[in-house]
Amino acid sequence: MTLAFRDGPLYFPVTAFDADGEVDLATTARVLAEGMEHGPGGVFPACGTGEFHALSATESLSVVRVAIDTVAGRVPVVAGVGGPVGQAIASVRELAGMGADGILLLPPYLVGSSQEGLVRYVSAVAEASTLPVVVYHRGSARFTAETFARLLAEQPTIVGFKDGIGDVALAQAIVLAARRVRDDVQFFNGLLTAEASQAAYRAIGIPLYSSAVFAMAPRIASAFYRAYVDGDSAACDRLLEGFYHPLVALRDTTPGYAVALIKAGLRLSGAPVGGVRPPLTDPGDAHSEELRRILDAGERMLGGS
Numbered sequence: 001m002t003l004a005f006r007d008g009p010l011y012f013p014v015t016a017f018d019a020d021g022e023v024d025l026a027t028t029a030r031v032l033a034e035g036m037e038h039g040p041g042g043v044f045p046a047c048g049t050g051e052f053h054a055l056s057a058t059e060s061l062s063v064v065r066v067a068i069d070t071v072a073g074r075v076p077v078v079a080g081v082g083g084p085v086g087q088a089i090a091s092v093r094e095l096a097g098m099g100a101d102g103i104l105l106l107p108p109y110l111v112g113s114s115q116e117g118l119v120r121y122v123s124a125v126a127e128a129s130t131l132p133v134v135v136y137h138r139g140s141a142r143f144t145a146e147t148f149a150r151l152l153a154e155q156p157t158i159v160g161f162k163d164g165i166g167d168v169a170l171a172q173a174i175v176l177a178a179r180r181v182r183d184d185v186q187f188f189n190g191l192l193t194a195e196a197s198q199a200a201y202r203a204i205g206i207p208l209y210s211s212a213v214f215a216m217a218p219r220i221a222s223a224f225y226r227a228y229v230d231g232d233s234a235a236c237d238r239l240l241e242g243f244y245h246p247l248v249a250l251r252d253t254t255p256g257y258a259v260a261l262i263k264a265g266l267r268l269s270g271a272p273v274g275g276v277r278p279p280l281t282d283p284g285d286a287h288s289e290e291l292r293r294i295l296d297a298g299e300r301m302l303g304g305s
Helices: 025-036 057-071 085-098 115-126 145-154 168-181 194-203 218-230 233-251 257-268 285-302
Strands: 078-081 102-105 133-137 158-163 186-189 208-211
Touching: 025 057, 057 078, 057 085, 078 085, 085 102, 085 115, 102 115, 115 133, 115 145, 133 145, 145 158, 145 168, 158 168, 168 194, 186 194, 194 208, 194 218, 194 233, 218 233, 218 285, 233 257, 233 285, 257 285
Parallel strands: 078 102, 102 133, 133 158, 158 186, 186 208
Antiparallel strands: none
16 A cells, blocks of 8 residues: 655645635635646645644645545645544544545644554554555654554554654664565655755655645746756755755744745745744745745746746
8 A cells, every 4th residue: 555646746735824814715725726737746735834733623624625626636635634632533534535545644732652652643543544644753753663663564554654853863764664564665754845855865765755845836846856856966956055945044044934934935926825823923024035035046047947
């Protein structure tokens, strides 16, 4: 069992909010449809870039339903699920009937736990449906190599591992341990602005990566992806130095900017996606203008392509 992604960046779309801060499903669908025109390999609605942390369970499911309708089977739709275990179980059961192709299992809510507790959390969600599960290694969900290998042995619907921590040695150990159990596991780089670290991740056997940038600048993200797949390291380096590294520098000025800048970039392009929900904060005028300069520089690098 694997998720049959197409050849293209993995798309993590934003969730649009209206002037009153409510979820705007029509705009969410319209922006997602525009992104689909650039050929993503898969769509991950209501995940990190889609502000899963700030959505109610009902809102999250509504966003995923809109994504399923908009994508219309062209690529896999992998929905964000997580938080309180009861909520996660209820959501994954409903998603199975909605036509989702899989779930990205985000960390449990608030509390830390033992490795045994993580096994129980992941297993409870995985056993609630037959949907393929990608486990997200991030925040309070920190897995040892032994724990993930155990989960693979016990839960056949677990198909992937996404690293959002950045401990390359641990990630390497997890890849090697997983391969001893099953050879069909998909590995993802889930670090913020993952393009900036993907060369290192590919070297340890993690070929897939999240592209939040695709949500606001699909031409730039697609150009990097194509250079990455083709092994054109010179083109990757030009985009890293001219676009991604300046974006990372701006992102690192303020916690939460990994999401807030994506929505700001969409607003700069004229998309009425609204701001971010608390506790995230939107960039002010100076940072918005800096983002505009970075985006313009990235587009200039593409020329007429």
